[in-house]
Amino acid sequence: xxxxxxxxxxxxxxxxxxxxxxxxxxxxxxxxxxxxxxxxxxxxxxxxxxxxxxxxxxxxxxxxxxxxxxxxxxxxxxxxxxxxxxx
Numbered sequence: 136x137x138x139x140x141x142x143x144x145x146x147x148x149x150x151x152x153x154x155x156x157x158x159x160x161x162x163x164x165x166x167x168x169x170x171x172x173x174x175x176x177x178x179x180x181x182x183x184x185x186x187x188x189x190x191x192x193x194x195x196x197x198x199x200x201x202x203x204x205x206x207x208x209x210x211x212x213x214x215x216x217x218x219x220x221x222x
Contacts, residue, residue: 153183153184153186154184155182157180157181158179160176161175170213173204174200177201179198179199182196
């Protein structure tokens with residue numbers, strides 16, 4: 136049986152009450168009007184936060200392997216690496 140290698144890209148679409156934070160292990164580029172984040176190292180972290188009374192409350196933390204891509208689409212609020220934003 137032949138081995139197959141599957142590639143997974145992750146899309147994030149229409150998160151309006153959540154804010155996505157990327158740690159410093161990501162690079163960001165824009166492609167066709169979309170933000171594409173690429174993990175520079177293993178265990179690059181993405182944190183999904185919910186806005187509660189003008190503060191961010193983490194609800195999900197995910198870790199990715201080097202080379203993983205996350206595509207941010209449309210009205211999703213995302214904070215690029217090494218940026219702090221007060222809401």
